[in-house]
Amino acid sequence: QVQLVESGGGLVQAGGSLRLSCAVSGSISRIFVMGWYRQAPGKQRELVAWITRGGGTLVADSVKGRFTISRDNAKNLVYLQMGSLKPEDTAAYYCNADQRIWGQGTQVTVSS
DSSP states (O other): OOOOEEEOOOOTTTTEEEEEHHHHHHHGGGOOEEEEEEEOOOOEEEEEEETTTTTEEEEETTTTTTTEEEETTTEEEEEEOOOOGGGGEEEEEEEEEEETTEEEOEEEEEEE
């Protein structure tokens, strides 16, 4: 059973950067799509970005040009590099595998 553990969240000022990591127990190479989602208080969970096993990526328009997703199959890690952070990026960020397995989430708070 694949398990996901996120890390790297925290408090950052607007304009700053953070890198989130998702550690995958088991072989990440067996997972086709790894994704990052986020959920702000009172809002629905939304897709931030995903990456396929072959390296193809999709990034939400709201973060395009600021966030980058990548995966290291050898280390069983998926990253979300976040730059030019805005207060509206404040949310709990969740790692997801093949749209069926979720991590526990990591909080990102951007202060203005």
